[in-house]
């Protein structure tokens with residue numbers, strides 16, 4: 095089934111096609127170079143990439159919140175038949191919170207430091223669902239219960255700084271869920287938390303994903319988080335998705351050398367590039383983005399970016415090792 | 427290895443309390459105490475790499491600063507190479523300090539943005555009254571750059587021209603400039619991307635191996651210390667709750683908190699996702715720590731005595747010390763053979779001095 099078909103039949107919640115984003119300014123450079131990613135209804139799809147690879151920019155593009163310096167150079171983002179990139183700001187603000195809920199890494203990004211947290215969750219409800227004060231309060235309390243905020247009635251009146259990091263993130267999750275959105279966008283939802291608290295929040299998210307059958311766009315640099323939550327994973331490198339498939343397939347038997355290197359922790363980060371690191375310019379614009387670090391690189395890898403190739407029916411990989419020969423032959 | 431002659435750095439029941447004014451709106455402005463470090467003991471042997479792990483705010487950086495005597499403990503003593511460095515000052519202290527260095531989490535803010543790499547390294551060398559000049563100085567600097575894997579062409583450049591990982595190499599070179607015998611690396615890779623993390627860890631490993639420098643490696647994750655350290659201490663709310671050879675700590679953790687930390691490590695295997703074992707709650711505020719064992723509100727094994735009695739460090743194996751009232755065999759709890767000596771009432775201080 096083509097992407098357009100899937101969109102029409104409503105099986106795909108979000109479809110990012112050929113998204114290009116460039117950072118302008120003195121050292122203007124592309125960050126995303128044709129990102130493709132689909133989120134089927136009811137699934138959690140992770141975008142996995144190192145810090146600085148452009149994950150948050152992709153999320154901001156979906157939310158129409160790109161910073162001034164970032165410019166969309168190509169592509170479309172289809173959300174329920176609508177291209178979000180073409181949507182007027184006013185319509186977008188209706189979608190945000192109402193149909194798309196957001197969970198950021200830093201609770202401080204989403205929370206107003208001067209407003210009682212219960213009220214903040216209520217605002218979202220009253221704004222989008224035009225609920226009365228009392229009805230909203232009841233819903234807020236049950237949301238707080240749902241996300242495991244201890245003693246909701248007392249916490250309702252707390253300001254964000256009076257809560258521990260874990261409880262704050264639960265409040266942010268409650269806000270994201272408030273309007274029962276169709277899609278949750280979670281950008282590094284546990285990266286700011288300590289180990290034992292991270293485990294709690296991941297447990298909460300995975301239960302919510304199951305119970306509410308949510309569609310989730312998960313963004314993370316951490317393979318452990320992806321393994322804990324995602325159904326599918328797309329691996330981002332050099333502005334494109336180099337591998338995309340079922341999370342078990344990808345993490346247990348990576349097809350792309352970059353995914354394999356990330357899993358084994360054996361990322362070398364290229365040759366020392368003193369003074370070129372600011373601009374991050376690649377030697378040849380049309381080369382495999384993993385070229386400099388790849389043990390399997392051959393001549394053709396320098397000449398062009400590998401095309402999307404489907405292997406095992408359900409997995410996409412962009413690597414010359416897979417255009418003719420099988421992975422295992424190439425890599426072992 | 428417990429022979430004192432081999433120990434380079436040692437904390438003996440050190441404590442550090444900060445007085446902090448409660449924030450605005452919190453009343454009279456009365457000062458309260460934050461017990462950042464609470465009677466922590468730790469020994470580091472020459473050439474050894476010791477890990478210090480725990481969740482943020484548990485006192486790791488403070489203990490690091492105490493060991494280097496960048497701060498004065500409120501209680502206890504700190505030894506370096508046989509001298510009690512809480513009792514010396516001036517030139518004598520500077521001589522000791524020169525042999526210990528610190529590498530920080532954020533290389534950007536620890537490097538002077540106006541200094542070239544050459545300025546930075548020259549200053550580090552001469553600040554400690556090294557007599558190196560001219561050719562010898564240049565050669566020393568070149569050797570340092572080589573050690574940390576930076577090209578000589580970096581000398582004329584400023585910090586902003588380098589990536590995060592490269593900046594961290596510069597701060598490692600600066601720390602090595604005075605030929606220290608003891609280095610504290612305080613979460614040196616936390617702020618770096620994946621590729622640089624691996625490189626910097628490998629670099630620190632080779633520094634330790636080749637120069638025989640002793641390391642205290644501060645981290646908030648278990649994975650890093652497992653890779654880097656032969657012994658590891660686990661901290662919880664100011665106290666070292668377990669200190670053991672890293673292998674033993676991972677194989678047979680004796681403290682319920684260590685056990686929980688190990689279980690909350692994320693697996694990269696999607697099939698293990700159901701195996702999450704959760705610890706309830708979060709680390710409490712050090713402004714208002716729980717009585718008895720600090721861990722008791724979250725501990726699945728807590729008993730009445732845990733709520734009132736502070737567990738003292740207790741040996742449970744070779745080089746293995748734990749602060750818990752009980753012994754565990756898997757999840758089976760039992761009273762340790764002779765526990766009486768190890769109990770004292772919270773608040774009362776009866777200290778053994780070396």
Ligand SMILES: Nc1ncnc2c1ncn2[C@@H]1O[C@H](COP(=O)(O)OP(=O)(O)O)[C@@H](O)[C@H]1O
Nearest residue numbers: 117125144145146147148149150151152161163
């Ligand atoms: N506001 C901004 N101004 C300048 N550059 C930016 C801005 N936001 C992002 N970038 C650049 O875009 C790249 C991708 O950033 P980001 O999407 O935040 O990465 P990630 O979320 O994967 O860590 C980075 O290299 C960063 O330097």
Ligand SMILES: Nc1ncnc2c1ncn2[C@@H]1O[C@H](COP(=O)(O)OP(=O)(O)O)[C@@H](O)[C@H]1O
Nearest residue numbers: 444446460462481482483484485486487488712
């Ligand atoms: N200079 C200081 N003044 C007041 N409180 C401090 C100071 N330094 C650290 N603290 C407090 O001491 C505790 C331990 O801090 P720290 O040693 O930085 O922990 P960690 O490095 O494990 O994150 C924290 O509660 C922190 O707020």
Ligand code: SF4
Nearest residue numbers: 719722725732750751
């Ligand atoms: S002393 Fe008690 S509360 Fe503390 S860790 Fe041991 S069993 Fe748990």
Ligand SMILES: [Mg+2]
Nearest residue numbers: 149150281282
């Ligand atoms: Mg980001």
Ligand SMILES: [Mg+2]
Nearest residue numbers: 486487488612
């Ligand atoms: Mg610290």
